[in-house]
Amino acid sequence: MKNYYDILGIAKTATEEDIKSAFRKLAHKYHPDKKGGDEKKFKEASEAYAVLSNKQKRSQYDTYGSAHAGGQGGARGGFGGFDFSDFAQGSANFGGQEFDLGDIFGEFFGGARDGSAGRARGRDISVDIELPFREAIFGTERRMLIAKMSSCWDCEGTGAKKGTKRATCGSCNGKGNIREARNTFFGNFTTTRTCPRCQGRGQVPEHECNTCKGQGVAKREEEVHVVIPAGVLDGEMIRMPGRGEATSGGIAGDLYVKLHIKADKTFAREGHNLLTVLHLKLTDALLGGEFKIETLDGGVSVSVPQGVAHGELLRVRERGVPYGRGSRGDLLVRVDIQFPKKLSRKANELVAELRKEGL
Ligand SMILES: [Zn+2]
Ligand SMILES: [Zn+2]
Known part of the structure; x- marks a missing residue:
């Protein structure tokens, strides 16, 4: 009889968080795609996690020494039906019950669950603004020049020289992403990643824009207008979605403005x-x-x-x-x-x- 608590190296009183973090550590250590990985130990840990991370299975296991409900005298060994190929989809099916491994397996399969989630996102930027006390009370505004990657002003982000056409990307046949077969002990499955040539656009310029070299983004100083509402507090952060850095073919990051409010002599x-x-x-x-x-x-x-x-x-x-x-x-x-x-x-x-x- 396997002791799942021993396998994960945790106490019987372990919390859900303890279980998850113990498994995460072991999964990283033993993952068979890694150097020095150990497939057998990885499977063992996965099985233990599958049971202990599910409230119902865990309580059955604690009671009967097995996750099979109603097993008289303790069901034997019983996790043969474990379908590891499902792990690649970020969930596993066990005894007809799905459990989610998403956040843990997302680390291994890098967006394999959802091709669209892999869209590139520009970096977030944070800037600091010092405000006189009175301006913080009544609200104010600031215009700042920020040097950052911006959507190309010459080609409006298309990457194509003005007046020239764009052609279907040959690398992805216009789909914008590329599917790759992977062969692991889970079985064969495919991952989808953004096409590196067209950055997901599906099209490439016939003549590249000179300013951005076809990237659709280029660095420049951009004026940002920040409206600071009345009554802001020292240390408060204003988030401006999409005002961070642009990235080729992706969505722009966010701009965070951190406010520092100067003390006042009178108030x-x-x-x-x-x-x-x-x-x-x-x-x-x-x-x-x-x-x-x-x-x-x-x-x-x-x-x-x-x-x-x-x-x-x-x-x-x-x-x-x-x-x-x-x-x-x-x-x-x-x-x-x-x-x-x-x-x-x-x-x-x-x-x-x-x-x-x-x-
Ligand atoms: Zn351009
Ligand atoms: Zn492409």
Whole structure:
């Protein structure tokens, strides 16, 4: 009786992730297409994985020592019907039940499951933008020049010299991809890959474009217009699909714009609210009154109640960060009462008077 847990080198309590990662390691180690691979061990590991990665089979195996349900006294040995040729399709059929090996076998068969998935994609690009605090609050825009592979401006990406025709690609007969037979211990199967000559277009230029040498893409500085919405956060990333590098015959990658927001001397941010400080003289705090403060929308006057406490927060509504549709957070004003370090003789006398008042 084979012990599947031992084969994968995991404990009986292993999680689904443990099982997958154990199998992945062994599969890489023993894969027969690899140097030093071991077909027997690979099959053994695959069988163990097939059972333990399936909840139902695993519980049957744990209970009966076999993945066959209802086997009285333990079914013998029972995985003879394992059809390895199905592995090439990224799934295997066992006892009428399919299980998916897609993400693991995708590594070995490189897109063999789906020919269209193999379409080339240009590189993603990431750029950094430093923003002043205020621009991050209200939103802004930037125009940047980025040197990158772009769709050829001369031939509009066709690769053919202007006014010339294109002919069917001889390598793939216009299909855009090439099928190749592979012979492995799984059996024979075919893989499909993008035609390297026409890069999947199915056509090749009769006369190549001079600018891109028929590639349809060429490097140049391109102006990118980035719109930065109001209220973005430090470290936030804006993704611009298709604005990364173009690639011959494929789709363009994405552009990622990472935002770095500079701190402000007057304001700090807390969610949708802004924080600022109002420095008050002791007498102003005692008497209260109207005081002018800066907001991001210009100066406003706040009324400070008599006897305001040090550290108290005053709220100026809707002078914070814009969000949603037309909503705005508040500006919170923290009161900082500046107590005098030293009193003049006269001030001392006056405070002594205050004391007599019971203050
Ligand atoms: Zn061109
Ligand atoms: Zn071709």
